[in-house]
Amino acid sequence: MNPLARIHGGPDAQGAPRYDFSSNSNACGPCPQVLAAVQAADATRYPDAAYTDLRAALARFHGVPPWRVVLAGSASEFIFRITAWVKGQGTQQAPRTVCLPRHAYGDYAHAAQAWGLQSMATPDAADLVWACEPSSPLGQAHTTWPAWVHHATDGALHNSPIAREPLCNIVVLDSAYAPLRLGGRPSLSNAQRKRVWQLFSPNKALGLTGVRASFTIAPAGAQQAAAQLDALAPSWVLGAHGVALLMAWTQADTQAWLHSSLQTLRGWKQRQVLALQALGWTVQPSDTPFFCAQPPRGMDAVAMCAQLRTQGVKLRDATSFGLPGWVRLGVLPPQAQDALGAALSTTANKGQA
Known part of the structure; x- marks a missing residue:
């Protein structure tokens, strides 16, 4: 029996990413x-x-x-x-x-x-x-x-x-x-x-x-x-x-905080989805503050994730989920989204060089 590889988002052997899109944790937190x-x-x-x-x-x-x-x-x-x-x-x-x-x-x-x-x-x-x-x-x-x-x-x-x-x-x-x-x-x-x-x-x-x-x-x-x-x-x-x-x-105050955070996450998600679509990404619909997206044609998702990781940005390659060529992204605040956009532009420019 060949054991299945254990692949997870979050910190890895390189430590905690500065901008971690690979986790599904509530980015408004901690509560x-x-x-x-x-x-x-x-x-x-x-x-x-x-x-x-x-x-x-x-x-x-x-x-x-x-x-x-x-x-x-x-x-x-x-x-x-x-x-x-x-x-x-x-x-x-x-x-x-x-x-x-x-x-x-x-x-x-x-x-x-x-x-x-x-x-x-x-x-x-x-x-x-x-x-x-x-x-x-x-x-x-x-x-x-x-x-x-x-x-x-x-x-x-x-x-x-x-x-x-x-x-x-x-x-x-x-x-x-x-x-x-x-x-x-x-x-x-x-x-x-x-x-x-x-x-x-x-x-x-x-x-x-x-x-x-x-x-x-x-x-x-x-x-x-x-x-x-x-x-x-x-x-x-x-x-x-x-x-x-x-x-x-x-506790009631915890649930109130959570309810308030969902409104914030809705706004952040809309911004993040629109930014990726503007860069030519295909985004699947989701009901959550995370979603799957596919980079533009010609961009290898696995290689892109590796390159972004060196820049302090981590995405979750979705191959282990049975979705090769796709990545899963948690929704993060605008500052992190801007860092992702800049890193993607750098990665794309390197690929064209």
Whole structure:
């Protein structure tokens, strides 16, 4: 088995880029009040091993009972944990299967490969179905749902696989970018979302991606599975700083800051898209403060990214997402956009020389 390459945006062996378009973090951040909470966290003590107050706060925030809150060290940690759990539901005679989005975060596939899940092209036949909405790298709606998801209503729990345990054909909706939605509408209703696992990692929306902390809202009726996934986690899966971030996430002033930042990001995004289009780039539509774009014909995207990196500007080559020739760009403030434009002009001039 050949391991998949782990390719991510953000800092690399060259350090932190001055202008980092390769990350999907909220460029308005960090959220001041959450940063203050993280900095004030008491790192001299263990957190409460049961995370009683945190579970209660997240449950109130989402309007669910505390048992539905499954804490995780990060979204990536939960991706690997639930994949391992699904694997454990199978037998040698019936290996477990997974359905992945066509273009998606690499850890879904990494976890599936590590635990030996077989890939399926259609979601209805898979034991584990990954969805991400808005998606990465495209920032668009997810389109390939199992048929039962669309039939789920508040009064039709019996139509959903979650009504019988152990679970089969479970769906995990990665909602990492839902708080950063700038447009569009969710594909699933509230009733339909109650039938799937909803994975949240607020550090992106808060501009604090270095703090690793995540949680999942389990489906209604999946109490046994939620308990099993809790049991698979190590003790103190979250440290003091992760607890502080998630607790602050539930506060009204944090949500007000986030709401205000979205308006700023809309303006920055429009400016960034127009600037790239003026340079001959093709930009795909997205509902998020990140999008995919293709440089003008004749410009090699991989070579361009390498050249820009030497100038302190980093873009995310989208080849690993299954989009060769494209890059993903997070939306940054006007100063960074101007630096990108200048670097692109320099790179283009060098290519013509």
